[in-house]
């Protein structure tokens with residue numbers, strides 16, 4: 039059985055991924071939709087043409103991840119696409135953040151994404167696609183978004199290295215690095231800051247554009263997906279030299 043897995047499928051870009059992949063998945067039998075909100079996932083599943091499996095899971099819980107690992111071992115599918123989209127952010131100075139806020143960002147954005155990648159990789163074969171949700175925040179350390187930006191820098195670095203490691207197996211890895219996107223994420227992240235600034239509003243991208251670009255980029259084997267001029271410019275300025283080094287440096 040061929041399956042595509044999307045984490046964070048109950049909302050925002052994960053949900054949009056399910057809707058867009060539904061229209062363009064070739065040899066994939068089932069879409070597996072993961073998030074905590076079972077009702078939202080079930081509602082989404084009913085709107086899809088591809089058979090969908092709803093998996094209500096808190097990805098920050100190791101026991102839940104182990105159960106998911108066991109399901110995969112029993113089903114033994116081929117994972118054609120894995121979209122690691124689930125992520126959270128909290129915008130406020132580091133010293134004012136609670137231990138829970140910091141730990142939940144690290145646990146979901148870093149640990150869960152890494153565990154999902156580890157768990158799913160054995161089932162990914164030649165032609166499989168891995169999409170990792172990073173962010174434009176990965177490119178520059180950000181005041182008052184310190185842990186979030188650092189967590190996304192981790193995802194970006196992991197993705198770029200895995201891209202090199204998995205080339206030989208014919209698996210493509212794409213780090214999706216959007217700037218601000220019109221999803222519930224920003225309202226949650228900036229809840230305590232009383233909203234976000236003009237620059238974010240002016241450079242805000244639409245969910246459908248970011249996801250369409252990510253799907254096109256992964257199909258074309260691109261290692262980084264950037265949607266819109268502002269984020270492309272930021273990438274060029276901050277990552278240009280690193281990209282040259284990455285191509286030249288072989289340990």
Ligand SMILES: NC(=O)c1ccc[n+]([C@@H]2O[C@H](COP(=O)([O-])OP(=O)(O)OC[C@H]3O[C@@H](n4cnc5c(N)ncnc54)[C@H](OP(=O)(O)O)[C@@H]3O)[C@@H](O)[C@H]2O)c1
Nearest residue numbers: 046048049050051073074075097124125173218219221223
């Ligand atoms: N929106 C932006 O401006 C922006 C910009 C750059 C990058 N990103 C990144 O893009 C990704 C998608 O974000 P979005 O904008 O689509 O946000 P969103 O609409 O808030 O969606 C976040 C998703 O993560 C899931 N999630 C949260 N905690 C979870 C947990 N403990 N276990 C399992 N799932 C969990 C949520 O589902 P449940 O609550 O149902 O669990 C939801 O489906 C994130 O990684 C984010 O960091 C967003």
